[in-house]
Amino acid sequence: MATDLYELLMAQGYWLLGWAERRAVFNLFFRNNPFRGGFVLACGQESARDFLARLLFSERDLNYLASLRGGDGKPLFHPDFLRFLAEMRFRCDVRAVREGAVVFPNEPILQVEGPLLQAQLVETALLNLIGFPSLAATKAARICSAAGGDPVVEFGLRRAQGWQAGLTASRAAYIAGCAGTSNLAAGRAYGIPVRGTMAHSWVMAFDDEAEAFVAYGRAVPGNCIFVVDTYDCEGGMSQALAAAAELRRQGITVQGVRLDSGDLARWSREARRRLDEAGLTHAAVLVSGDLDEYRIAELKKQGACVNVWGVGTRLVTAFDEPALSVVYKLSAVVNRQGEWEDRAKISNDRAKRSLPGLPGVRRFYAGDRAVCDVIYDRRDGPPEAADAAKRFRTKVETQELLRSGACRGEDLLVPLMEEGRPVMAEERPVTDEGRPVMDEARPATDEGHPVTDEGHPVQPSCPLEDIRAYARAQLASLPEGVRRLERPERYPIVESAALRRRRRAAAAMVRRKIP
Template sequence: MKGRELALLTDLYELTMMQGYFATGAYKKKVVFDLYYRKNPSGNGYAIAAGLEQAIAYIKGLQFTKEDINYLISLDIFTEEFINYLKDFRFSGDIYAIPEGTVVFPHEPLLRVTAPIMEAQLIETALLNIINHQSLIATKASRVVWAAQGDPVMEFGLRRAQGPDAGTLGARAAVIGGCCGTSNVLTGKLFDVPVKGTHAHSWVMSFHDEITAFREYARLFPENCLLLVDTYNTLASGVPNAIKVFQEMKAAGKLTGKYGIRLDSGDLAYLSKCAKIMLEEAGFGDAIISASSDLDENLIASLKSQGAKINLWGVGTKLITSDDCPAFGGVYKLAAEEGDDGVFIPKIKLSNNPGKVTNPGIKKVFRIYDKKTRKIKADIIALTDETIDESQCLKICDTSAKWRNMHLAAGTYVVKELLVPIFIDGELVYESPKTMEIQEFCNSEKNSLWDEHLRLNNPHIVPVDLSEKLAHLKNQLIDEMSSK
């Protein structure tokens, strides 16, 4: 996002609403918007927050260029006065956010924006675009990595991604979610993450025979010699020829780095078991057996359950596109607006769908950990003036089912606030960690979940409840709005 002109990366109605606020004189009124999502993707028990670094870059660079202004004039929709306002537009508000790599749950504000209404309105579309995409891919990657049970997973979906941005930033998100590296060289350059790869079938086909192709590749890349063995016949020629090359490398004292084979087609469980036997019998039991071929978390989990001898997974299309769940579903909703006296008035949106009723007011998120295990017990969405005293007993009530509640004894739990300041009065006050640092943090975050929360199917759901004060406010506003 850095250095890109993205002021027009918005829906038209954001600009028309802005002109409406400008015309009515309401444009200086401050409001609070929450960015959150309603449902975990892919049936998961959690999501991974990602994309904040790019959201920051967008906000920092947000201004209308001369070309932008000329284009808006050409639409013949906007008044001269409004156009003149846009010429000097800059974001001047506050943004609080949950840091990248954090485990998050539905309805928790991932970002909280406090700004004049025109500024808060304009940034809605771009923030959703950025946060939705990377959070989706980071979550998908986390599922794939969990299925691999400790084996490294490499992302290599660039050629199947929906465009350069999706491929490049999706690879970044996949690394945050736990992938050991990516095939995307641009992602490696921009975000200082490991780049990895082997060779294609075309490499083998470009030589007069398979063994020559393997020998040349081994000569060029002896420290990272992974040979693709399924171009012609995996077990009859591919694996035997790879073994022959490994023997030659060993005899020459050049088998000193990573080496092994890659399977890209066929019955991966059967082929990997046969290849493992062949490699072990030849004295190469430590060789890597990597696999690709339209893998996702479910296929990897199935292969693991079948005893497949694969220990490096290359995952492309179904990861970079989040094949089974193509959208994250984040929304951006008004939570409060400034009154004439400067005091913020909580706002609520009602709906025939109970899941779409918003949580009003200016909020924070408390995460409650078990003090002994450091595992998450629950999250509480509360109003910003609320606190939790760890030296006191804590009762957590399920606001949707009053008979379900949790009692935590004093001294047995630890509390952490998740939202941290990013922009204050338009000034950046936060420094984004490097991508690999975010990955390390994300790994620690996933360790705070119980195994039951991590399973791929029908995971146990972490309780996310409203504080008693917020629940009371919400019910009060529902009653007031319903009576109008």
């Protein structure tokens, strides 16, 4: 029952009006790129599909709803409506961009078509399941871009807005390019590589810093990384090198040092120099401490010698913009004649207007490079490159590429569910023993297959490594200026001529209704 009260109040209204089965289309999209950036990396579609596949109201849910009272003191929900919910099963068609796709403002990320009551009811859950993962993935992509190919490890569970948010962020960050996570639950659930060093408390538990390092190396010889800034970076490095020499005599190899405070650019260079002079050229310098894309870019400009970046709080909380402007809007309903009627939000605030009809998105590529996106209505058919060229007024290079005949078009929205049934059949990630890697929050059969609350199998998910590879290719397809961290170029997006006409017609229809 992951929804807001008003969704169920409207659902009861549709049911009372006899509109429960009236066919409708809703679109989930966002209004503005976060972080003053040029794109969003869409994430969460797999979770959304799993949620919809097992959507039902339990006896406990229905008993709670029956207990609610309105302002008049009477039951808020009709008993017959609650019986309707008890028997309801999700039967909508769902289209979505592939997880890991790069998307832009006002383009549908996910589209639900089906019975009006059901399509409305899932709004809150879908906004939650798509919004935060996409935000975290986008932040992680920007951080990995700033790192310039250096590994980035996500360290954010302890600062996440709840355990489940930490799990979601770890998965999104890995899709976006992070090399691993400190989050063991994410490692177990999704097969993400787990990484860790030591806390300052380990050093503080000993009377002597060198003794702490030697003891740690003996305790964890396969993950011997020392945090060297507990008291003083210079002294910490000296003690780490002394401990490394002692451990080497015992056959234990130190794998690196971590800096978490101080002048990170200076001390990373100094750590690298001293490690190399000690013959520890293999040892990594790992840096952490309130890092984000801007801080990493600044440290690189200062000549920091860093092998691995540990990023936590500012990634998993999307620190500088903690919510994506995702919305879910009705765009069409079927009338009594069985025909689609367009619907659109017409607001005095232009930024809050929505698209009418059955929108789709077609991306044109020149080789592996994304050239532009065209938003169109599916009833009009996908646009051709030459037609798309006519919609650009100032982008001469884009016009020429589209007219050259060298561009191929690809529809971004692909079927995710048909009549409530998942349509994808890829295998989930597996353990070393070949068993599916499972999210501990999802019930499973003895064979390890995910199931609904009723025990019915849920369609296996796409392997996480495939999603990650797709995200990497999508990011690489963007023009360099669009990927830029600050003052990015605006990616070319236009609406088809037919969609523009539909938008004007929908606006005119709405204005005729205004007294």
